[in-house]
Amino acid sequence: MHRRELDAIAEQVARRERISAKQGLLLLQHERLTPLGAMADLVRRDKHPDGVVTYIVDRNVNYTNVCNAFCSFCAFYRPPHHEEGYVQPIEVLEQKIRETYELGGKQILLQGGHNPELKIEYYEQLFQRLKRSFPDLWLHALSPPEIVHIRNASRLTLSETIHRLREAGLDSVPGGGAEILVDRVRRQLARNKCSADEWLEVMEQVHALGLRSTATMMFGHVETLAERIEHLQRLRGLQDRSGGFTAFICWTYQSKHTELGGEEVTSAEYLRTLAVSRIFLDNFDNLQASWVTQGPKMGAASLAFGVNDMGSTMIEENVVSAAGTVHSMNEPQIVTAIRDAGFTPRRRDMTYAQRTDPVSA
Numbered sequence: 626m627h628r629r630e631l632d633a634i635a636e637q638v639a640r641r642e643r644i645s646a647k648q649g650l651l652l653l654q655h656e657r658l659t660p661l662g663a664m665a666d667l668v669r670r671d672k673h674p675d676g677v678v679t680y681i682v683d684r685n686v687n688y689t690n691v692c693n694a695f696c697s698f699c700a701f702y703r704p705p706h707h708e709e710g711y712v713q714p715i716e717v718l719e720q721k722i723r724e725t726y727e728l729g730g731k732q733i734l735l736q737g738g739h740n741p742e743l744k745i746e747y748y749e750q751l752f753q754r755l756k757r758s759f760p761d762l763w764l765h766a767l768s769p770p771e772i773v774h775i776r777n778a779s780r781l782t783l784s785e786t787i788h789r790l791r792e793a794g795l796d797s798v799p800g801g802g803a804e805i806l807v808d809r810v811r812r813q814l815a816r817n818k819c820s821a822d823e824w825l826e827v828m829e830q831v832h833a834l835g836l837r838s839t840a841t842m843m844f845g846h847v848e849t850l851a852e853r854i855e856h857l858q859r860l861r862g863l864q865d866r867s868g869g870f871t872a873f874i875c876w877t878y879q880s881k882h883t884e885l886g887g888e889e890v891t892s893a894e895y896l897r898t899l900a901v902s903r904i905f906l907d908n909f910d911n912l913q914a915s916w917v918t919q920g921p922k923m924g925a926a927s928l929a930f931g932v933n934d935m936g937s938t939m940i941e942e943n944v945v946s947a948a949g950t951v952h953s954m955n956e957p958q959i960v961t962a963i964r965d966a967g968f969t970p971r972r973r974d975m976t977y978a979q980r981t982d983p984v985s986a
């Protein structure tokens with residue numbers, strides 16, 4: 626029924642022309658999986674003609690699981706005063722970083738809940754101490770909702786908050802907490818978290834200070850397909866203005882042990898959304914696989930749907946695993962998966978600069 630319009634979009638993509646939100650929605654609603662993959666692969670090959678697929682050796686570290694945001698999709702947090710709530714002692718965090726260094730990694734992705742007890746001074750002291758102990762550590766830390774929470778808890782402006790965090794050692798900001806950047810969805814999932822405008826405002830200010838960040842999307846819960854496209858459009862708009870996003874990562878909602886519950890979307894739905902994201906986000910250089918939620922086989926399959934990065938070796942992960950999804954891949958397994966899919970594996974850093982060949986090839 627929509628064949629002619631879909632064919633016209635494919636020709637447009639082949640001519641390297643930007644597609645509209647309406648066209649993105651049409652692809653998501655009506656195009657078959659195989660042509661979607663072919664279009665996304667074309668975009669990927671344009672941006673990465675060398676056939677290299679990158680990955681990073683790093684570790685997700687959670688400094689606290691205490692949170693007063695109460696997101697209905699989250700199985701990780703504990704409310705304030707809960708007996709299982711924790712704030713990790715700094716010695717424990719340092720030990721985790723030491724282990725990461727032993728495996729060749731120099732970055733940690735440091736995130737936590739919105740702990741009402743932790744004000745800006747906690748983060749300043751933590752970052753400064755970690756940088757003293759590990760001078761070349763790359764702190765990929767916090768997320769826009771955490772930064773807004775720190776601002777509110779510390780009674781600062783957003784600009785003061787970001788400046789002070791950067792001065793203390795923040796190197797880049799993960800794009801977590803975006804879920805879907807549409808307030809109708811956010812009110813249903815995470816009513817105590819920052820709005821879509823605030824999420825984007827944090828990233829705009831982060832980019833203006835010269836820090837890079839990633840962008841994410843968690844989908845397959847209460848959003849419509851049009852809202853997925855609206856999310857992508859807002860990211861594309863900010864990237865046009867700032868150019869500060871290094872990569873886009875999307876994953877599907879993981880439902881186990883969550884208050885929201887419900888069904889999880891299929892792997893085909895993941896690949897469709899991934900491919901449309903690759904086609905739509907023409908100003909993003911890198912698209913990351915989410916094998917942590919989709920499993921190693923789907924992670925490898927996603928390399929045919931626009932992905933050029935296998936993400937992190939994820940020495941530690943606590944958030945997705947709390948929702949019942951436990952997948953792991955070490956560096957040799959990631960390298961093998963990339964090679965088996967016909968690509969050349971390369972380690973990278975957070976800025977996507979390629980480093981040496983894989984040590985464990």
Ligand code: SF4
Nearest residue numbers: 692694695696699738
């Ligand atoms: S997703 Fe983050 S902000 Fe929301 S409840 Fe979980 S830890 Fe808190």
